[in-house]
Amino acid sequence: MKCDEIREKMPDVAAGLIAATGDESKHLATCDACAGKLAEFRQTMALLDEWQAPEPSPYFDVRLQARLREEMAKPQAGWLQWFRRPVLATALTLLMGIGVGLFFTRGRGIYNPGPDQSIAENFGSVEPGSAVSDLQALEKNHELYADFELLDDLQVQDDVVANP
Amino acid sequence: MDRGVLMASVGSQPSSGLSPAMAGMEFSDAEVMLRVRTGDQSAFDYLVQKYRRPLVGFMYRMARNTAAAEDLAQEVFLRVYRSRETYEPSAKFTTWLYRIATNLAVNHARDTRHERPEVTVSIDEPDEDTGATFEVPDGTLTAEQAMVRRERLLAIRRKVEALPERQRLAVIMHKYQQMDYKQIAEVLKLSESATKSLLFRAYETLREQLKEFV
Numbered sequence: 001m002k003c004d005e006i007r008e009k010m011p012d013v014a015a016g017l018i019a020a021t022g023d024e025s026k027h028l029a030t031c032d033a034c035a036g037k038l039a040e041f042r043q044t045m046a047l048l049d050e051w052q053a054p055e056p057s058p059y060f061d062v063r064l065q066a067r068l069r070e071e072m073a074k075p076q077a078g079w080l081q082w083f084r085r086p087v088l089a090t091a092l093t094l095l096m097g098i099g100v101g102l103f104f105t106r107g108r109g110i111y112n113p114g115p116d117q118s119i120a121e122n123f124g125s126v127e128p129g130s131a132v133s134d135l136q137a138l139e140k141n142h143e144l145y146a147d148f149e150l151l152d153d154l155q156v157q158d159d160v161v162a163n164p
Numbered sequence: 165m166d167r168g169v170l171m172a173s174v175g176s177q178p179s180s181g182l183s184p185a186m187a188g189m190e191f192s193d194a195e196v197m198l199r200v201r202t203g204d205q206s207a208f209d210y211l212v213q214k215y216r217r218p219l220v221g222f223m224y225r226m227a228r229n230t231a232a233a234e235d236l237a238q239e240v241f242l243r244v245y246r247s248r249e250t251y252e253p254s255a256k257f258t259t260w261l262y263r264i265a266t267n268l269a270v271n272h273a274r275d276t277r278h279e280r281p282e283v284t285v286s287i288d289e290p291d292e293d294t295g296a297t298f299e300v301p302d303g304t305l306t307a308e309q310a311m312v313r314r315e316r317l318l319a320i321r322r323k324v325e326a327l328p329e330r331q332r333l334a335v336i337m338h339k340y341q342q343m344d345y346k347q348i349a350e351v352l353k354l355s356e357s358a359t360k361s362l363l364f365r366a367y368e369t370l371r372e373q374l375k376e377f378v
Binding site: 007008009010011012014015017040041043044045047048050051053054055056057060061063064067068071 | 212216217220221222224225230233234237238241242245246313316317320321324335338339340342344345357360361363364367370371374377378
């Protein structure tokens, strides 16, 4: 038997929870280090025995019974009990707030869809060359057409003779 | 520890008599707990009577305060009562009980970490550890011997309290609750070999640090 094997059991042997087996006893008889360690452990255990805990006070049972009666008087926790928990109530309120907020701000702000999207949404898929398609093209290329108008104006300027 | 006989003298609460079906019969604690689940109040009283002393002792060594120890032990029983409907005897009853107790004790220790007064020795006040006054700790001891004894008790308490949390729990369960490695391992959710090693280290530390008092 190795020293490590018996040392693991030493707390139990020293505390008197188990007795050393035949092999262990033989080892202890021949190994001074292990025998010495076990003797020291026994002394430590005896010292630890001095730390006594007090008995429960005479009021222990009375107080426990009172607490139990309070416990029994409490209503049974049903599924509605979940909503009485502060964290859950706060989370639920927040979720409801966010939901209501999203509902009322849907037409504005970050959820306001762009003009292209609104036309597409309103008219769905349109046939190329139709009036709706032309209107969409006009709206999409509004800035470009504005530039064309500017060019037209410049054209007028070109017609002007520099040195009549 | 887990098997007992329900006798008529157990369960001394005036409001509850023992269930006639259980009196004189032998049940494991898990079986008794299953009776609690069916609404048998006397079964719960039996468990309280059986475990009140060990639990107060366990909590006392963890909380270092008699009043807090009793409060915490009562809270353990209340939690057992609250859990009666969901209780499943998958583990030994004492393992389950001490797991509840351990969680409560550890949380209490963490919550009150900064509130604890320094342990002091007073020759006028009763000892928090033993309840005995300095003058009469033991009729056979002289004043000097009594003082030495008190110093020794304080040292034991301080050294156990100074152990890392898991080591402290393991020592208290092993030394003072007489729980075996397997049960301690289950309560602390460790392997049995890790528990052996944890306990060996803890006792080595205590042996070394309490050497002067041996």
